[in-house]
Amino acid sequence: MSEVAAQVTSVDAEAPVRGVWRSLRRRPLFWACVAALGLLMAIAVAPQLFAGLFGQPDPRLCDLASGSQPPSAAHVFGTDRQGCDVYANVVYGTRASLSVGLLATAVALVIAMVLGTLAGYRGGWADALVARLTDVFLGFPFLLGAVVVLTAIGSRTPVVIALVLAVFIWPTLARLMRASVRAVRDAPYVEAARAMGLGTGRIVGRYVLPNAIGPVLAVATTTVGGVIVAESTLTFLGLGLRAPAISWGLQLANAQATFQTSPHMLVFPGLFLVVTVLATITLGDVLRDTLDPKAR
Amino acid sequence: MTEQSATAADREPVLTVRDLTVTFTVDEGRAPDVHAITGLSFDLYPGEVLAVVGESGSGKSVSSLALLGLLPRTATVTGSARLGDLELLGLSRKELADVRGRRISMIFQDPSNSLDPVFTIGYQLREVLRRHQPQLDRAQRQARAAELLAMVELPDPEQRLRFYPHQLSGGQAQRVMIAMALASDPEVLVADEPTTALDVTVQQEVLDVLRRLQARTGTAIVLITHDMGVVADLADRVIVLRRGLPVEHAPVRELFAAPTQEYTRTLLQAVPRLGAPARPDPADKRDRPVLDVVDLVVEYRGRRSGVVRAVDGVDLEVLPGEIVALVGESGSGKSTLGRCALGLAPITSGSVEVVGALLGQASPKALRAARRRIGVVFQNPAATLNPRYTVGQSVAEPLAVHGGLRGEALKRRVAELFEQVELPAAWAGRYPHELSGGQQQRVSIARAVSLDPQLLIADEPTSALDVSVQATVLELFAQVQARLRFACLFISHDLAVVDTLADRVAVMQHGRIVELDERSRVLSSPRDPYTRRLLDAALVADPDEQTRRREERLARAS
Numbered sequence: 001m002s003e004v005a006a007q008v009t010s011v012d013a014e015a016p017v018r019g020v021w022r023s024l025r026r027r028p029l030f031w032a033c034v035a036a037l038g039l040l041m042a043i044a045v046a047p048q049l050f051a052g053l054f055g056q057p058d059p060r061l062c063d064l065a066s067g068s069q070p071p072s073a074a075h076v077f078g079t080d081r082q083g084c085d086v087y088a089n090v091v092y093g094t095r096a097s098l099s100v101g102l103l104a105t106a107v108a109l110v111i112a113m114v115l116g117t118l119a120g121y122r123g124g125w126a127d128a129l130v131a132r133l134t135d136v137f138l139g140f141p142f143l144l145g146a147v148v149v150l151t152a153i154g155s156r157t158p159v160v161i162a163l164v165l166a167v168f169i170w171p172t173l174a175r176l177m178r179a180s181v182r183a184v185r186d187a188p189y190v191e192a193a194r195a196m197g198l199g200t201g202r203i204v205g206r207y208v209l210p211n212a213i214g215p216v217l218a219v220a221t222t223t224v225g226g227v228i229v230a231e232s233t234l235t236f237l238g239l240g241l242r243a244p245a246i247s248w249g250l251q252l253a254n255a256q257a258t259f260q261t262s263p264h265m266l267v268f269p270g271l272f273l274v275v276t277v278l279a280t281i282t283l284g285d286v287l288r289d290t291l292d293p294k295a296r
Numbered sequence: 297m298t299e300q301s302a303t304a305a306d307r308e309p310v311l312t313v314r315d316l317t318v319t320f321t322v323d324e325g326r327a328p329d330v331h332a333i334t335g336l337s338f339d340l341y342p343g344e345v346l347a348v349v350g351e352s353g354s355g356k357s358v359s360s361l362a363l364l365g366l367l368p369r370t371a372t373v374t375g376s377a378r379l380g381d382l383e384l385l386g387l388s389r390k391e392l393a394d395v396r397g398r399r400i401s402m403i404f405q406d407p408s409n410s411l412d413p414v415f416t417i418g419y420q421l422r423e424v425l426r427r428h429q430p431q432l433d434r435a436q437r438q439a440r441a442a443e444l445l446a447m448v449e450l451p452d453p454e455q456r457l458r459f460y461p462h463q464l465s466g467g468q469a470q471r472v473m474i475a476m477a478l479a480s481d482p483e484v485l486v487a488d489e490p491t492t493a494l495d496v497t498v499q500q501e502v503l504d505v506l507r508r509l510q511a512r513t514g515t516a517i518v519l520i521t522h523d524m525g526v527v528a529d530l531a532d533r534v535i536v537l538r539r540g541l542p543v544e545h546a547p548v549r550e551l552f553a554a555p556t557q558e559y560t561r562t563l564l565q566a567v568p569r570l571g572a573p574a575r576p577d578p579a580d581k582r583d584r585p586v587l588d589v590v591d592l593v594v595e596y597r598g599r600r601s602g603v604v605r606a607v608d609g610v611d612l613e614v615l616p617g618e619i620v621a622l623v624g625e626s627g628s629g630k631s632t633l634g635r636c637a638l639g640l641a642p643i644t645s646g647s648v649e650v651v652g653a654l655l656g657q658a659s660p661k662a663l664r665a666a667r668r669r670i671g672v673v674f675q676n677p678a679a680t681l682n683p684r685y686t687v688g689q690s691v692a693e694p695l696a697v698h699g700g701l702r703g704e705a706l707k708r709r710v711a712e713l714f715e716q717v718e719l720p721a722a723w724a725g726r727y728p729h730e731l732s733g734g735q736q737q738r739v740s741i742a743r744a745v746s747l748d749p750q751l752l753i754a755d756e757p758t759s760a761l762d763v764s765v766q767a768t769v770l771e772l773f774a775q776v777q778a779r780l781r782f783a784c785l786f787i788s789h790d791l792a793v794v795d796t797l798a799d800r801v802a803v804m805q806h807g808r809i810v811e812l813d814e815r816s817r818v819l820s821s822p823r824d825p826y827t828r829r830l831l832d833a834a835l836v837a838d839p840d841e842q843t844r845r846r847e848e849r850l851a852r853a854s
Contacts, residue, residue, distance in 0.1 A: 188679040195638045195753075196694050196743075197667030210684040293684060293727040 024290050033283040036275055044095040051092065056085035059092045059246055068262045078264040080254060089246055090269050096247035098276065100162045101228040107166035108173055109220050113209075115170075116177025116216070121185055121204060130178065134171035142168050142230075143237070150239045158247075161240055165227050176219055180212040187211070214288050221284025225277030248273055309339035310483045310516050311363075311400075315375040318355070318362050318540075322370070332358040332371070333540045340484065343514040347531035347548070349521060351563075351762035352733075355540040356520045360486045364400060365392045379483065398428045401477035405489040407470035411461040417472050418457030421445070421479065428480040444475040447512075448505050466626075467498035471505060481513065488520045495625035495789065500833040503529050504846070522762065524567045525835025528552060529842040536560050548839050566767040567837045568792035574816055577799050578781070579618035585649075586751045586783045587614040587637055592646035594632050594807075606632040608807035609646070614751065619777065619784040621794040621815070623830070624804035633804070634755050634787050638672060639663060651750050668698045671744030671782070675756040677736035681728040687739045688714075688724025694746050713742040716779075717772060734765035741773065745780055752777075752784045758793060770796060791834050795819055803827045 024030050043050050051057040054076040062084035071078040077086035119130035149164050150156070184190060185208060193203045232249025234240030236256070241247050248269045255265035316336040319329050333355040340346050350356040362373050363384055377384040379399060387395070396402075404410045412420060421441040425432055432440060438457075445453035448471040461469060470490065477485055490506070491499040507530060510517055519530055527534055527548065534551045536544040536559065544557045555561045594607040607629045614620045624630040635641040636648055639655050648655040653666035674680040681690050692710050695701045701709055711721035717738040728736055737757060744752055757773070758766040774797060777784060788794050794801055795815065802812040803824065811824040822828045832849075836842060 188674055188676060189682045191640065192672060192674060192680045192740075193682070193693075194640060195667065195670070195672040196697075197664045197670075198693070198697055199664075202697065206685075207682050211682070293686075294729050 020290050024286070027286055027290075029282060030286045033279045033286065036279040037283065040094060040098060040272075040276055040279075043091055044098045047092045047095065051088045054087055056088055059084060059088040060244065061085075068258065068265075070262065071264055077268040078262065080251070080265050081258060086251070086265060086268055089251055090248065090272055093246045093248045093251060093269065094272070096158045096241060096245060097228050097231065097249060097273070100158050100165065100231045100247070101224045101276070103159065103162035104165040104169065104227045105220055105224045107163060108170040108223070109216070111166070111170040112173035112177050112216065113213075116174040117181050117204060117209065119174070120178040120181025120212075121208060127178070130174065134174055137168065137171040143233075146234055147237075147239060150234070156241055156245070158241065161231055161234065162227075165230055169223055169227065173216060173220060173223070177212070177216045180215050181208055184208050184212045210291075214292065217288055218284055221280045222277075224280045225273070228273055228276065309341050310380060311340040311518075312378045313338050313363070313375070314377075316359060316362060316377060317374045318358050318367065319372045320370050321372070331540050333362070336375075336535075336537075336542050338535060338545065340516045340518060342483070342516050343510070345510060345517045345519055345530050345532045347519045347521060347527045347534045348537060349524070349527055349534055349563075350537035351522055351764065353539065354537040356522075356537050357488055359537075360402070360488055360518060360520055363486070364396055364402060397424065397482070398480050399482055400484045400486060401480075401482040402486040402488065403470070403473045403477050403490050406493045407473050408461060408466055410473055411469055413461050416458055416460055417464070421457070421472075421476055424476050424479045440479075444479060445472070447478065447509065448472070448475045465498070466494050467501055470494060470502050474502075474505065474509070478509065478513065478515070482515060484518065485515050486518045486520070489522070490519070491526060492521070492523070496833040496835075497625065497829055499526075499835070504849070506530060507846070523835065524564060524763070524837035525842075528837050528839045529835055529846075536563065552837065552839055562764060564837060566764040568767070568770070568790065568796055569836070570792050570795050570819060570831075570834070572795045575799070577618065577814070579615035579799060581615070583616045585613040585615050586651050587612070587785060588649040589613070589633070589637070590647045592633070592636065592648060593644045594629070594636060594641055595644040605807055607636065610807070610809050612802060612809065612812070614783045614785055616750065616783050617781045618799040619786055619797055621786045621788060621798035621801045622804060623788060623791060623794055623801060625789060625830075628804040629807040630787050630804045631755055634753050634785060637751075637753055637785060638670065639667070668694070668747055669750045671747070671749035671752040673737070673740050673744045673752065673754040673757045676760050677733060677740050678728060680740055681736060683728055686725050686727055687731065690728075690739060691724070691743045691746055694743065698747055709746070713746055716745070716776060717742045732765075733761050734769055737761060737769050738772065741769075741776065745776060745782070748780060749782050752782050753787070754784060755787045756789065759788070759790065766793070773797070791819065791830060803830065
């Protein structure tokens, strides 16, 4: 097949221009993800613009008398047990959920990249140290750890929750990063870069990382969804965000008890969560493909 | 089997292939189909060796895989292939399983990876016998396994049966593979590049074993290879393939003496030969050497095997402007020595001075400065270029980092370098995977010479390339060297390649240099017995010469 490709390319002397953006632009999947995530971002930034679109705009204006109502014209997504509008809550919850998911993943990714690259590239004592460190974190039960840390800290803002979650998800990413860097470290092109007398920073930044980051990015995008769900677990246990804070996790946690009688309380926040996770994962896939020159 | 074939050999072919065509569907039909083989026809008679020759991508391996039904689902196979009175194409999985290993068996390129590492070779041989000759009992299987190993001339077959694959050398492993393939007296043996992964001296042994076995059992062999030397040594008839099309089909002597097709001619001409004319030695003995290795020892600490001495007390000088070739078989330490000169391997004792910097003692800064004046070309061009860089970026890298070139000046210099290695400058925007092997190696050479190095280290730069490509890359290499006059340490296993390029030759064995002298002296009248063995084992693309050598070897042996 490569033979054929070589023949085809040798016909046109001018190489086609294929920037990352140029090939991204041609993918409908990319635009679908961007649209979905863009909309979610807009909702997160300015929920008041979207909350008023259907019926009841205020998530905290609740009427106990009209609790657990199925979707209707007044409440498009129905109401929860306290009689609050589910749609308005989903809209206002976007900010907390998205920021926890993205922030926790970003922080974990940065820690994982630094420590994983250090362990994988340097090897020796650095590798041993990072390996033991990840063992400690992975060996510690997530819930127990979160209980201890969150009780000790006391404050429950989305940033705190995100940081606590990041502490518990970086080890998996770091291990993956290490394995990936190790596989690339001894590749002939890295050896060639060393033989050229390039500095370590340049070798790591231009030769090792770009070729090693693919699998880690792919897993990191799936982590975003996991984090949003983990936040809801913490909330369910009374450790995460607390009412009057609003988040998808909080809504899901509350809806679980009455899922059989009024499923709409679970379905609509769940739907938003699924769209968010799918969009990030797909965007991650598309980006990874276009960043790899072979797949472009 | 031998008695039957003796009477019918002249007329009845064992394998008849007519109009074999293999087409691959790419990307579920979205990309154009790839025609791997188009209209291949041949007859294979008992006791005959038919060579299928071609360069990479010519479809030579696909043809044999098609016979055994081993192609992936994306392949469409048409035509006919009859084994005796059995049509092979279109057989069910179960019927094919009965044919494979029993009537047609196959040996592959890489023997050490074709054996299962967790079972003894005795177990694996008995396994084949259990499958194909269920009538044998335990003791008979054991005896037959030992007999098979004796047939492929392994010493102490009874003991060897208890060996694991990692305890065998590459040549021994390939002989075990041959023994397994012959376990049930197949009518046809398909050998796909059987000696390509082996060293020359070992290759010679394996080819001799194949030749003798074939004379004894009368098995017909389909030999798939890219190496004209192997063809000259073993084949009776030859089919030359090019991009899936059979180009020429002739008896071996006819083909080598008078090829009728242009492609066959270029292929034969491209094979490097020993006996290059004398050249003036460009080195000035009074100059200070650019590479000065004194009593170098390199040891590696293996996890289980203890200390391995890869380089053992080596002295070597490379003077400005000369090409010194380092020749040896795998494990001789030649690549380690090359890596040492780059500061990529640890020095246990001794000293290495490269372009004025003493490795191990010079400061990291001085070392980095020294590396600027050393260029490197590695064996596998596809793997030594950063896949995330365009080839232009790869060539520009040392210029920008060490030379401090930017913008237009950098662009101009890259274009210049591309021209020097005879690539269009417009290709700078391409990625390595879009180039062929030879083009990639040109890019590597451009990168290596970009800073006008004083010393170039080339580690098997052409051994991953097809012969015709190898010839052009070597020619280019010689041109560039003549223009830039850098000193070069050229590491290779191929004596003929060395002969066309080098000024002096160093022969390495077991970490030591056994012979080091002017090229024509070493290659025409070797003093060391190992050098002589290497020269004798190197295959020549000439059937008569190969027959003569084999007879000589036999005479010596008896």
